[in-house]
Amino acid sequence: MSRLQVVSGKGGTGKTTVAAALALALATEGKRTLLVEVEGRQGIAQLFETEALPYEERKIAVAPGGGEVYALAIDPELALLDYLQMFYKLGSAGRALKKLGAIDFATTIAPGLRDVLLTGKACEAVRRKDRSGRFVYDYVVMDAPPTGRVTRFLNVNDEVAGLAKIGPIHNQAQAVMRVLKSPETAVHLVTLLEEMPVQETADGIAELRAARLPVGRVVVNMVRPEVLDPDGLELVRTVARSSVARSLSAAGLGGARRGGHAERLVDPLLTQADEYAERYALEHEQRAVLGELGLPLHELPLLAEGVDLAGLYELASELRKQGMS
Amino acid sequence: MSADKAPAQEGTRRLSPVRVLDVDPLLDDPGIRIVVCCGSGGVGKTTTAAALGLRAAERGRKVVVLTIDPARRLAQSMGIDSLDNTPRRVKGVEGDGELHAMMLDMKRTFDEVVEAHADAERAATILSNPFYQSLSAGFAGTQEYMAMEKLGQLRARDEWDLIIVDTPPSRSALDFLDAPKRLGSFLDGRLIRLLTAPAKLGGRAGMKFLNVGMSMMTGTIGKLLGGQLLKDVQTFVAAMDTTFGGFRTRADATYKLLQAPGTSFLVVAAPERDALREAAYFVERLAAEEMPLAGLVLNRVHGSGAAQLSAERALAAAENLEETRIVDQDGGKAGLRNSPDTYGSSEATAPGTPAADRDTDGGSPTGPDPERSADQLTAGLLRLHADRMHLLSREQRTRDRFASLHPEVAVAEVAALPGDVHDLAGLRDIGNRLAANRPELPEAEA
Numbered sequence: 001m002s003r004l005q006v007v008s009g010k011g012g013t014g015k016t017t018v019a020a021a022l023a024l025a026l027a028t029e030g031k032r033t034l035l036v037e038v039e040g041r042q043g044i045a046q047l048f049e050t051e052a053l054p055y056e057e058r059k060i061a062v063a064p065g066g067g068e069v070y071a072l073a074i075d076p077e078l079a080l081l082d083y084l085q086m087f088y089k090l091g092s093a094g095r096a097l098k099k100l101g102a103i104d105f106a107t108t109i110a111p112g113l114r115d116v117l118l119t120g121k122a123c124e125a126v127r128r129k130d131r132s133g134r135f136v137y138d139y140v141v142m143d144a145p146p147t148g149r150v151t152r153f154l155n156v157n158d159e160v161a162g163l164a165k166i167g168p169i170h171n172q173a174q175a176v177m178r179v180l181k182s183p184e185t186a187v188h189l190v191t192l193l194e195e196m197p198v199q200e201t202a203d204g205i206a207e208l209r210a211a212r213l214p215v216g217r218v219v220v221n222m223v224r225p226e227v228l229d230p231d232g233l234e235l236v237r238t239v240a241r242s243s244v245a246r247s248l249s250a251a252g253l254g255g256a257r258r259g260g261h262a263e264r265l266v267d268p269l270l271t272q273a274d275e276y277a278e279r280y281a282l283e284h285e286q287r288a289v290l291g292e293l294g295l296p297l298h299e300l301p302l303l304a305e306g307v308d309l310a311g312l313y314e315l316a317s318e319l320r321k322q323g324m325s
Numbered sequence: 326m327s328a329d330k331a332p333a334q335e336g337t338r339r340l341s342p343v344r345v346l347d348v349d350p351l352l353d354d355p356g357i358r359i360v361v362c363c364g365s366g367g368v369g370k371t372t373t374a375a376a377l378g379l380r381a382a383e384r385g386r387k388v389v390v391l392t393i394d395p396a397r398r399l400a401q402s403m404g405i406d407s408l409d410n411t412p413r414r415v416k417g418v419e420g421d422g423e424l425h426a427m428m429l430d431m432k433r434t435f436d437e438v439v440e441a442h443a444d445a446e447r448a449a450t451i452l453s454n455p456f457y458q459s460l461s462a463g464f465a466g467t468q469e470y471m472a473m474e475k476l477g478q479l480r481a482r483d484e485w486d487l488i489i490v491d492t493p494p495s496r497s498a499l500d501f502l503d504a505p506k507r508l509g510s511f512l513d514g515r516l517i518r519l520l521t522a523p524a525k526l527g528g529r530a531g532m533k534f535l536n537v538g539m540s541m542m543t544g545t546i547g548k549l550l551g552g553q554l555l556k557d558v559q560t561f562v563a564a565m566d567t568t569f570g571g572f573r574t575r576a577d578a579t580y581k582l583l584q585a586p587g588t589s590f591l592v593v594a595a596p597e598r599d600a601l602r603e604a605a606y607f608v609e610r611l612a613a614e615e616m617p618l619a620g621l622v623l624n625r626v627h628g629s630g631a632a633q634l635s636a637e638r639a640l641a642a643a644e645n646l647e648e649t650r651i652v653d654q655d656g657g658k659a660g661l662r663n664s665p666d667t668y669g670s671s672e673a674t675a676p677g678t679p680a681a682d683r684d685t686d687g688g689s690p691t692g693p694d695p696e697r698s699a700d701q702l703t704a705g706l707l708r709l710h711a712d713r714m715h716l717l718s719r720e721q722r723t724r725d726r727f728a729s730l731h732p733e734v735a736v737a738e739v740a741a742l743p744g745d746v747h748d749l750a751g752l753r754d755i756g757n758r759l760a761a762n763r764p765e766l767p768e769a770e771a
Binding site for chain 2 (some may be wrong): 196246251271
């Protein structure tokens with residue numbers, strides 16, 4: 001099992017939720033995981049129903065069996081100052097740099113530096129050991145940028161190493177790349193059973209592979225329960241309206257005659273069934289497309305009441321059941 | 326219990342929003358020259374921009390839609406298959422108007438800016454600089470600058486009645502608003518001076534101390550980046566120095582353009598907690614920046630033609646049917662439930678109709694009992710309906726939360742489509758739903 005688990009996905013697919021559930025699942029039974037946020041959205045804090053996360057590793061949840069989940073929202077500016085402090089002991093000089101706009105420049109405008117800092121910080125957590133030489137975190141889970149940007153994000157160190165041909169940044173970039181391109185890392189993609197996210201997933205996998213980044217698994221999120229099976233859907237097309245009306249009436253929903261309460265429900269209910277059938281066919285198609293990717297597929301159910309803390313634990317146990325952790 | 330007690334509200338929607346956004350007057354207004362669609366990822370922002378563009382064109386305007394990294398099928402639906410930085414006319418638009426569409430090519434846009442502002446020799450130096458090449462190829466942030474730059478260019482050409490912009494899927498969705506300012510603060514920053522000519526600063530009184538710090542800083546930066554990169558950066562900054570002025574002016578002009586009366590913002594969202602939270606943030610941010618907000622486009626709103634039947638009653642009825650089936654199977658008397666007293670007591674069963682109807686069932690004697698399968702199917706239909714009603718009330722709750730935070734924001738709802746959009750007909754359909762204000766379930770599919 002890779003120690004750095006990167007979770008990406010198209011916007012709106014719930015990648016933060018999946019990353020959080022994965023961190024919980026990996027922490028089960030006495031393990032310690034770090035859940036890392038890189039986009040400054042405070043999505044993790046909202047999910048775990050805690051106040052906004054500072055730039056500090058903080059315990060946010062316990063997992064079944066005594067495990068612990070820590071979280072960290074990486075702030076690129078602070079990460080840079082951290083980094084300068086670590087390598088150059090730049091206390092006040094760091095602040096001077098900030099005044100000059102150098103920090104702003106480095107974290108927002110200088111090509112890729114921001115991404116270097118974010119990936120660098122995550123890799124540092126992966127490699128960090130305590131005094132007894134044991135890894136501080138068993139796993140690091142990263143809530144990464146969306147699929148369209150993730151390859152560039154993870155690969156940024158390669159580019160930077162090419163730009164800065166010598167010096168500490170060069171060395172740092174190369175060290176990060178060694179972690180990211182090794183089996184220590186797995187990049188998972190979250191998708192929905194819809195055309196655009198599936199297409200983007202396929203494109204994302206191709207990009208990751210071209211950059212030789214290790215692709216992990218595909219997680220299909222928000223899978224709706226099957227209410228009508230193919231036989232039922234077949235029946236929707238052929239059933240007589242009147243027999244549905246009679247069944248509705250038998251169930252106590254009013255009269256089956258034309259204009260009766262039960263009878264008036266038939267058309268809207270059948271319309272909803274048609275919509276369901278259309279979506280069902282579409283989902284079937286998309287599942288087949290995902291099947292051709294040749295990656296392990298996992299499915300997480302749609303939580304009827306939206307994702308809350310209890311739902312997160314439910315998803316985590318589902319991931320464990322499916323062998324993702 | 327009889328269904329008679331349910332209030333009759335067939336075909337109507339639940340609570341309507343406080344204010345309704347009518348998109349047609351917006352699209353028709355000759356004073357409106359730019360519509361900016363913003364919103365978090367995955368809410369159908371690009372689709373909305375394209376559908377609005379098509380609708381405006383079919384209402385007679387000459388429109389260009391600037392999209393950023395659209396999904397392939399959507400791009401194809403407008404006939405823009407390839408990335409080529411210039412607007413292409415979309416075929417198949419009805420009426421007198423025109424629809425043009427283009428996809429942003431960041432690098433080419435950046436190159437164009439450089440070429441427009443620097444002489445040939447300088448431009449060549451910049452374009453071949455490795456630092457520049459990385460920067461322009463699309464690191465985080467560049468997309469926002471270039472989207473704004475392109476918007477400024479399109480507007481300056483004054484060829485179109487209306488420009489509809491789809492904003493980049495930024496990390497903090499409003500990065501594009503910050504782009505000009507950030508560029509400005511960078512250019513005002515002393516860092517640039519430091520990188521280009523550190524010595525210049527030494528002459529001014531009071532700067533001496535700082536200058537000492539600065540030399541140390543140049544050294545540090547050099548150590549940090551490595552000598553080669555620092556040299557590349559310095560060459561780049563030196564070469565760009567003349568270009569920056571123009572850059573800055575343009576960025577400022579574009580920012581002002583966004584605040585001007587000819588511009589309108591649409592926030593796009595879906596009726597989901599996160600998307601609407603992001604939308605609320607957008608609304609607040611736009612107000613703070615004095616950007617004119619036209620309203621909220623709420624995509625993928627669900628409805629039901631049977632909203633009079635609550636989820637609870639539907640589920641109870643479904644259980645009822647499933648239990649009856651079990652009883653039937655146990656007793657082996659499928660006909661039991663046909664006795665008149667199982668019907669709603671207020672309604673008499675018309676004699677003879679059940680038999681007449683059964684003929685149309687087409688059940689074969691060898692197949693499963695048609696009545697049982699009808700019950701089973703009906704139970705499924707009711708469960709499906711219960712799911713739909715739960716979804717409706719969840720959507721309603723999130724919308725109510727938004728409406729109570731921002732009652733001033735007009736909302737246009739777009740009824741959910743079961744599938745994806747692949748062609749102009751699909752975009753037209755969305756445009757119709759957008760303009761319909763009270764979208765109803767697609768009758769055609771019933």
